[in-house]
Amino acid sequence: MPDFRRELVELLPRxxxxxxxxxxxxxxxxxxxxxxxxxxxxxAAQWQPGTRxxxxxxxxxxxxxxxxxxxxxRRAEPLDEAxxxxxxxxxxxxxxxxxxxxxxxxxxxxxxxxxxxxxLVVLDGLSYQQAADVIGVPIGTVMSRLAxxxxxxxxxxxxxxxxxxxx
Amino acid sequence: xxxxxxxxxxxxxxxxxxxxxxxxESLLARDAAARERLQALSDSDARLRxxxxxxxxEADPLAALILGGTASARRAPAPVMTMPRPAxxxxxxxxxxxxxxxxxxxxxxxxxxxxxxxxGDAGATAPWLQADSGWQAALDRQPSGVAGAxxxxxxxxxxxxxxxxxxxxxxxxGLACRAATDTGWQVVAWDATAPQAGASDGYQPAxxxxxxxxxxxxxxxxxxxxxxxxxxxxxRQWR
Numbered sequence: 001m002p003d004f005r006r007e008l009v010e011l012l013p014r015x016x017x018x019x020x021x022x023x024x025x026x027x028x029x030x031x032x033x034x035x036x037x038x039x040x041x042x043x044a045a046q047w048q049p050g051t052r053x054x055x056x057x058x059x060x061x062x063x064x065x066x067x068x069x070x071x072x073x074r075r076a077e078p079l080d081e082a083x084x085x086x087x088x089x090x091x092x093x094x095x096x097x098x099x100x101x102x103x104x105x106x107x108x109x110x111x112x113x114x115x116x117x118x119x120l121v122v123l124d125g126l127s128y129q130q131a132a133d134v135i136g137v138p139i140g141t142v143m144s145r146l147a148x149x150x151x152x153x154x155x156x157x158x159x160x161x162x163x164x165x166x167x
Numbered sequence: 168x169x170x171x172x173x174x175x176x177x178x179x180x181x182x183x184x185x186x187x188x189x190x191x192e193s194l195l196a197r198d199a200a201a202r203e204r205l206q207a208l209s210d211s212d213a214r215l216r217x218x219x220x221x222x223x224x225e226a227d228p229l230a231a232l233i234l235g236g237t238a239s240a241r242r243a244p245a246p247v248m249t250m251p252r253p254a255x256x257x258x259x260x261x262x263x264x265x266x267x268x269x270x271x272x273x274x275x276x277x278x279x280x281x282x283x284x285x286x287g288d289a290g291a292t293a294p295w296l297q298a299d300s301g302w303q304a305a306l307d308r309q310p311s312g313v314a315g316a317x318x319x320x321x322x323x324x325x326x327x328x329x330x331x332x333x334x335x336x337x338x339x340x341g342l343a344c345r346a347a348t349d350t351g352w353q354v355v356a357w358d359a360t361a362p363q364a365g366a367s368d369g370y371q372p373a374x375x376x377x378x379x380x381x382x383x384x385x386x387x388x389x390x391x392x393x394x395x396x397x398x399x400x401x402x403r404q405w406r
Contacts, residue, residue, distance in 0.1 A: 020219065
């Protein structure tokens with residue numbers, strides 16, 4: 001099944017981004033990506049060629065996170081690794097990096113289910129129907145979660161200058 | 168009546184049906200607060216996307232593991248992927264900014280942005296209301312990125328086969344399309360509130376308006392045309 005494997009590899013960057021959005025921490029995201037890939041290879045025969053592999057893979061990741069991995073999340077990590085490296089030397093903290101940190105913190109502050117829809121629709125460009133299929137909720141739920149998520153993100157990021165040392 | 172965040176959010180994702188979209192767009196045209204809210208939601212989307220970039224598939228630590236490291240696997244063509252809509256939009260923008268930077272240099276780019284920044288006079292009207300058809304001529308003949316009364320930001324082929332160009336002039340930013348059989352350009356979206364400059368760094372990339380984003384999403388199609396493709400279309404008068 002070389003085609004299956006190649007397509008899976010092509011999807012890795014998007015799967016990683018989805019996992020990071022879902023988990024909040026890079027360590028948890030790595031675990032989730034690895035577990036999702038293992039499961040995808042294990043159940044490769046269940047994937048129908050010609051259908052979207054991205055939705056199928058996200059569904060695997062989403063279910064793994066919800067049912068198995070979330071309970072063991074590494075809550076101890078206050079910041080992700082990239083943020084810590086940057087934060088150690090104040091002179092290297094660029095405005096751009098601060099804006100990135102601020103956006104990631106704002107996303108992490110959202111409830112899990114709101115992060116999932118933001119990741120699928122805003123970051124990944126899935127339609128509401130596709131996102132609803134991945135998460136296993138009605139389309140109206142996707143719509144309302146997204147609106148709440150965007151509202152909170154806009155509130156957290158809205159129009160003000162990036163506060164150095166905030167959070 | 169104020170549109171709900173749910174409506175604005177669905178608009179950003181191109182998930183409203185035609186009637187709801189038209190109703191919202193006419194409301195946006197007369198309600199500055201609603202436009203501001205839409206822009207705030209759209210800005211925070213952009214911040215989030217910038218904070219969560221995609222890595223590379225080849226460099227992924229799991230890639231070799233999945234492929235089993237066989238040479239034949241690496242030489243085979245990449246699978247056909249469906250480009251997610253925001254990614255397509257961003258690539259289009261990037262392509263246009265790159266084309267501008269490569270062809271014309273930073274000075275012209277800077278001038279164009281400056282012109283745009285200074286041109287926010289409230290008396291300016293939408294292009295199709297103007298007696299002067301200079302904007303039609305610019306859409307016909309002007310390459311992307313050249314400064315002028317009308318500046319073309321980028322060109323692309325829509326999914327329906329029409330060619331479309333994103334343009335900016337005094338008063339706002341618009342999107343115009345024409346089919347090979349059309350005699351002129353039809354403005355398919357116009358945003359009189361398109362920000363003239365970003366709040367944080369004074370620079371706003373082409374097409375940062377939420378309304379135009381949504382219109383570009385609906386049109387579908389590919390990346391921004393390369394300067395050479397665009398030049399040939401101008402010569403053929405877009406036929």
